[in-house]
Amino acid sequence: MISEKENTYASLKSGDWVNFMYSEESYGTMSLVLQRYSIDNETFSQPTGGVEHFNMNGTKVYCKRVSLLALTLMNYSGNGKYNIVYLDDTYDVEIMHETLLLDVDNDYVANFALLLTIDNNIGLYTYNSVDGLVKILDAGDENLHSLNFDGTNLYVINGSSALYKINLETSQSELVMNLSDHATDIQIINNWVYFGTYGEITLSRVNPVTNEIEDLN
Numbered sequence: 001m002i003s004e005k006e007n008t009y010a011s012l013k014s015g016d017w018v019n020f021m022y023s024e025e026s027y028g029t030m031s032l033v034l035q036r037y038s039i040d041n042e043t044f045s046q047p048t049g050g051v052e053h054f055n056m057n058g059t060k061v062y063c064k065r066v067s068l069l070a071l072t073l074m075n076y077s078g079n080g081k082y083n084i085v086y087l088d089d090t091y092d093v094e095i096m097h098e099t100l101l102l103d104v105d106n107d108y109v110a111n112f113a114l115l116l117t118i119d120n121n122i123g124l125y126t127y128n129s130v131d132g133l134v135k136i137l138d139a140g141d142e143n144l145h146s147l148n149f150d151g152t153n154l155y156v157i158n159g160s161s162a163l164y165k166i167n168l169e170t171s172q173s174e175l176v177m178n179l180s181d182h183a184t185d186i187q188i189i190n191n192w193v194y195f196g197t198y199g200e201i202t203l204s205r206v207n208p209v210t211n212e213i214e215d216l217n
Helices: 087-091
Strands: 007-013 017-026 029-038 051-057 060-065 070-075 082-086 093-104 110-118 121-128 132-138 144-149 153-158 162-167 172-178 183-189 192-197 200-206 213-215
Touching (some): 029 051, 060 093, 070 087, 082 087, 087 093, 110 144, 121 144, 132 153, 132 162, 144 183, 153 183
Antiparallel strands (some): 007 017, 017 029, 051 060, 093 110, 144 153, 183 192, 192 200, 200 213
């Protein structure tokens, strides 16, 4: 156990430290807090709050400040915060639903996939500082959620169960399959698709050969 809090995420970095997040109430509002635990020194960093949509790359944290519609970069310790782009001023973004860091190239340009509401419509976008905001997929009357990336293709659920795969080089999307209703939190591991079910403590996976859904509970 690294924390007495109820953790929502943890990641191990090179066997040296563990980044973890937990929810905490502040002024009547629940928000995420980020901390780092040093395995060698057995010490905790100071907690960093007021941020959400965490993505980590080495010692860098890409996130969104609760009070801003902006992509923010900071050190794992919470210091050195600066805003990469103000999405509301530049692109008239109304809501940022999900943020997924795809990669950081050799020129330190960070590439993101974003689920955003613009003009009252939810859409899937990519963003980097070179190409700007590029729309990839429109949700239509459904709700896009559960972004994930396998290193080549981007995955997202449209509605309650329709799993789509998007080739980022061509921006072409295809329906992979319909998962169980209210599927969420997909993970792609060695071509296996793992997912949970909203409101239930369940875990399922899709066999990549047969496309059959297997319950793991």
